[in-house]
Amino acid sequence: MKYSNRNQALLLLADGTIFYGKSIGIEGTVFGEVCYNTGMTGYQEIFTDPSYFGQIMVASNAHIGNYGTNEVEVEADKIMISGLVCKNFSFNHSRVNSTEGLKEYFEKQNLVTISDVDTRALVSYIRDNGAMNAVICTDGTPIEELKKQLAAVPDMEGLELASKVSTKEPYFVGEPTAKYKISALDLGIKKNILRNLVKRDCYVKVFPFDATYEDMKSFSPDGYFLSNGPGDPDPLLVAQETAKKILENNNPVFGICLGHQVLALANGISTYKMFNGHRGINHPVKNLLTGKGEITSQNHGFAVVREELEKHPDFEITHEHINDGTVAGMRMKSKNCFSVQYHPEASPGPHDASYLFDEFIENIEKAK
Template identity: 50%
Template sequence: MSLPKRKKAILALSDGTIAHGWAVGHEGITGGELCFNTSMTGYQEIFTDPSYHGQLMMMTYPHIGNYGTMSRDDEARKVMVAGIITRAFSHEFSNPMADGSLQEYLEDQEVVGISGVDTRKLVRHIREKGVMNAVISSTELDEEKLVQMAKDWEDMTGLELASKVSRNEAQTVNGESDFKIAAFDYGIKQNIINSLNARGCTLRVFPAKTSLEEIKDWDADGFFFSNGPGDPNATAEYALETVEYAKSTGKPLFGICLGHQLMALSEGIEVGKMFVGHRGANHPVKNLRTGLVEISTQNHGFAVTEGSVKDEVAEVTHINLNDGTVEGLRFKNFPGFSVQYHPEASPGPHDSAYLFDEFIDMMKEGKGIEV
């Protein structure tokens, strides 16, 4: 294939930092919180992860696009990132299973991107200065205007985004067992649904804002609270009513990422914004119950505040070995547990998939079935 003529693009950070490169994807202007992901593979799964809604995704691995795109790799119905930043963007791909190129994929979904940027330098900058907003433009090239635009962009703190990526109506995904799960879609990834469904469970996936009457009618054996974007403290303003109802049933609860944070908030545990979030497929997490280390996939910019976890409320079950942050909780006032990272990781790693089995075992115990 012939390569397209390159067009200049600019990445402008809110602190005045400027990076020049070449436009990829859709031509235009976009902005959001600038974050980075350390994964070597899975760029399509990352771009379609609803937890990244409203963020600019910078990939630290230099070669992006080399294996094209496949519809089966989507984690949601569309690309969720606000824009992408890469070091080397491949317009050609060498995967015979691919449906098309990443360039075509981004153009179809009108996602603005920039390539030819020294991403490792920018990552070091963010790690030193903290996350900040930025703007990508391939149409407006006035640096001063773009920096001001980045400064004016809406801040992630206090921002409620889960309802913006949630489905509009409930959906049932049938399984082969007798277990019924009420799953709440705050930006649920497809592979979470697949992971529970593969274990035989029938899921009723509810929109983020669903009435308690509709949830009660499902008569679930367990409740699952999903990942999602935005500030969990803002999401809690409407989601905690659902969490409290689920706790009152005495049925098992399981939460991942935003779901983990909502369950913590419901017990008076604090959740705050991180200086630099965790995003990638290579983060070491220690299971304090087994002593084993799991290599995990992560995607969060908020985290449980360790000092706010009281012994009578919850047990810290997992910690991040890079910075010691809380990665898992087991609650003491109701049958439930949660993790900050992603055990459903696609394309991987799969070290933490056992957590779905633990949730199934809790539902078996609740129904008097021998584990």
């Protein structure tokens, strides 16, 4: 059937549930795993975060677009989400340093967006029934046809997506005269991670997702960094092998999110797909080494199996998520290696965890 109103649009979930809304004016049909972010600000950083590649984003904040966009407030050079679902879409914006409105920003990249959705009900439904594949349609495609197309979309579990967002060729960030040299594995790296490293006097060479240890070692780095990124970490066999060799040579290494999961897999510790994942800028984490609490920015749908990590003789859990007890950080006892399952480079967001970049530099100094 066709929709009766030309502006009418819908979100169809894999279990057959339908939420209706309105198109903001960009016609099309897009697929992805539906998830939600609870952040009250920072929508542009969310939309351009490579870790969200392949996902339909539901914004739980009631207003999206009210402060427009700014060309420097991005985590990648383009929008990474598959589509957007929101309650109130602001066609007009108000901010002194905005570059353009959100609709114009979306039109340039053809991001299909559905507004006027009961996002409170939608977020509650996803929370109770789990993240699942979905389709946004704003062009009137019949629902039965959408169901057939949606059934053919692969699940996120087992899906390798880092190759879709990683750089194709190595590139440099920072000043060649900087004190420290870092080889970074780009599994979907955010620009603000690189800014934080450069701010700490690092010259960074960023390598593609499938770079070998020999590739990264050729830069003669003082330390290695494994980045965040989208998809399931399990298929990233080359990255896991690279991580193994970094550890075999006891090089200083720091991993964030997907990089954290790759380090676990490189040591025989499993990961699993979470029911919903953690996505927001107010997630509480406890530092088990200091006893202090941290408010953190998080964005992940996979996690490290805590029971296996606790049994591993060479690992200890350094941070845990206070809400559900999942592993939020770990380190090795015999290697110069640590990682976290959240974003210390958060922007916008809390800066409680920015000290982790300082710890990485301290580890590099100790290794010299």
